[in-house]
Amino acid sequence: MSAEARIRELLRERILVLDGAWGTMIQDAGLAPEDYRGERFRDHPRDVTGDPDLLNLTRPDVVLGIHRAYLEAGADVTTTNTFTATRIGQADYGLEEAVHDMNVQGARLARQAADEAGSRFVAGSLGPLNVTLSLSPKVDDPAYRAVTFDDVVEAYAEQVRGLREGGVDFLLVETIFDTLNAKAAIAAARDVAPELPLWISVTIVDLSGRTLSGQTLEAFWNSIEHACPLIVGVNCSLGAKEMRPHVEELSRLAETFTSCHPNAGLPNAFGGYDEQPPDTSSLLREFAEAGFVNVVGGCCGTTPEHTRAIAAAVEGLAPRVVPERPRRPRFSGLEPFEIGPDTGFVMIGERTNVTGSARFRRLIEANDYQGAVDVALEQVRGGANLLDVNMDADLLDGERAMTTFLNLLATEPEVARIPIVVDSSRFSVLEAGLKCVQGKGIVNSISLKEGEGSFLEQARRIRRYGAGVVVMAFDEQGQADTVERKV
Numbered sequence: 459m460s461a462e463a464r465i466r467e468l469l470r471e472r473i474l475v476l477d478g479a480w481g482t483m484i485q486d487a488g489l490a491p492e493d494y495r496g497e498r499f500r501d502h503p504r505d506v507t508g509d510p511d512l513l514n515l516t517r518p519d520v521v522l523g524i525h526r527a528y529l530e531a532g533a534d535v536t537t538t539n540t541f542t543a544t545r546i547g548q549a550d551y552g553l554e555e556a557v558h559d560m561n562v563q564g565a566r567l568a569r570q571a572a573d574e575a576g577s578r579f580v581a582g583s584l585g586p587l588n589v590t591l592s593l594s595p596k597v598d599d600p601a602y603r604a605v606t607f608d609d610v611v612e613a614y615a616e617q618v619r620g621l622r623e624g625g626v627d628f629l630l631v632e633t634i635f636d637t638l639n640a641k642a643a644i645a646a647a648r649d650v651a652p653e654l655p656l657w658i659s660v661t662i663v664d665l666s667g668r669t670l671s672g673q674t675l676e677a678f679w680n681s682i683e684h685a686c687p688l689i690v691g692v693n694c695s696l697g698a699k700e701m702r703p704h705v706e707e708l709s710r711l712a713e714t715f716t717s718c719h720p721n722a723g724l725p726n727a728f729g730g731y732d733e734q735p736p737d738t739s740s741l742l743r744e745f746a747e748a749g750f751v752n753v754v755g756g757c758c759g760t761t762p763e764h765t766r767a768i769a770a771a772v773e774g775l776a777p778r779v780v781p782e783r784p785r786r787p788r789f790s791g792l793e794p795f796e797i798g799p800d801t802g803f804v805m806i807g808e809r810t811n812v813t814g815s816a817r818f819r820r821l822i823e824a825n826d827y828q829g830a831v832d833v834a835l836e837q838v839r840g841g842a843n844l845l846d847v848n849m850d851a852d853l854l855d856g857e858r859a860m861t862t863f864l865n866l867l868a869t870e871p872e873v874a875r876i877p878i879v880v881d882s883s884r885f886s887v888l889e890a891g892l893k894c895v896q897g898k899g900i901v902n903s904i905s906l907k908e909g910e911g912s913f914l915e916q917a918r919r920i921r922r923y924g925a926g927v928v929v930m931a932f933d934e935q936g937q938a939d940t941v942e943r944k945v
Contacts, residue, residue, distance in 0.1 A: 466688070471777070494507050536581070548560075586634060589605050592637070593636070638895070657691070675704055680789060807842030850882050904916045
């Protein structure tokens with residue numbers, strides 16, 4: 459039986475337990491700068507103290523000991539010590555060339571510990587980056603991005619290659635604060651290791667119920683549902699008490715298994731965590747009794763003692779039953795938009811289209827993107843449910859214009875809350891737009907004009923970004939002119 463089949467079988471039988479915090483355990487190990495450097499990096503020109511993923515190479519005994527402690531405490535799943543092991547994440551230390559080895563060795567150490575414990579699983583940890591695709595680091599240039607979507611895909615792809623080589627059972631894209639970054643991680647995982655199941659876990663940053671990049675939980679789920687994750691969950695930022703309404707909402711939305719690994723309460727005045735194992739475990743037991751979860755564990759501030767208490771608290775409790783939701787068109791910007799029997803007429807704002815609005819075209823051609831955003835605001839305030847964006851004009855660099863405008867829209871919450879319709883007759887422009895949309899948008903449009911092979915390839919690419927699509931009734935012979943040809 460494959461690892462995925464065994465995981466699925468167990469998830470239907472009982473609630474599984476994930477390990478806890480790694481940072482807490484590494485801090486408590488009392489490591490010195492020479493522990494981080496080891497022999498291999500003794501003469502490295504930068505300070506590497508505090509880089510936890512480097513320990514996979516320089517102090518594997520410490521990493522292996524942490525895995526063993528959590529597994530002995532009752533964890534069914536241990537995560538690799540690779541939370542920041544990407545080329546982007548390691549750039550500050552000048553350790554980009556060690557990234558592959560960090561991930562391979564991190565996975566092998568986790569694999570060794572899991573196999574020693576027997577019938578345990580290894581989740582390859584893909585943590586967040588120190589850059590974001592949905593927000594600009596420059597206050598005076600909101601359309602600017604420090605990295606591109608393709609940069610992020612390649613960074614995660616390198617990590618995934620190492621984790622797969624090291625022997626992980628599935629991939630955990632965790633602590634997600636920007637859904638567009640997560641989409642890049644998903645794309646990398648599907649490109650490099652399509653056979654590995656995905657576990658996707660979002661971080662709700664405060665009691666507003668939104669991610670750092672502004673999405674609600676339902677909008678997030680709509681945005682990543684195309685990945686068909688084995689597990690979707692919520693972790694970090696909050697303690698279990700504050701996390702409860704979000705876990706409850708996700709349990710209702712997701713047609714897959716759900717997880718929750720909270721912090722040990724909220725941080726105290728010194729940045730530490732005071733919630734004790736009995737408190738965390740009793741809260742997670744209540745989640746289980748309410749039918750919210752299939753996997754529970756711990757994040758910042760938790761220890762093997764928390765894991766032990768959590769495992770005991772949920773032992774014997776029935777796992778959440780995965781619900782079935784009616785199949786409906788669901789999209790999202792920062793907020794969800796669902797078309798159902800009672801939705802009524804759906805309005806798509808078409809004035810942010812250079813082929814349909816002379817005013818908008820003049821603004822774009824004059825490089826007045828802020829004026830163009832004002833046109834979008836007028837559409838939203840006029841009642842648009844979705845916003846169509848088209849940059850198909852002669853002498854206009856459509857890819858650049860689409861990217862600049864959509865990056866700017868992402869910083870305007872009133873507009874960004876609704877889904878985007880990326881509109882172009884050129885697929886390169888469509889794809890440039892999809893790389894800027896963190897929500898679930900729509901592509902307008904593709905057809906069979908260039909044959910079935912081209913159509914299927916474009917459809918696969920669109921799905922890679924998690925978008926819906928309008929299909930025009932055209933083929934090589936032209937527009938469909940009869941019912942039979944249209945249907």
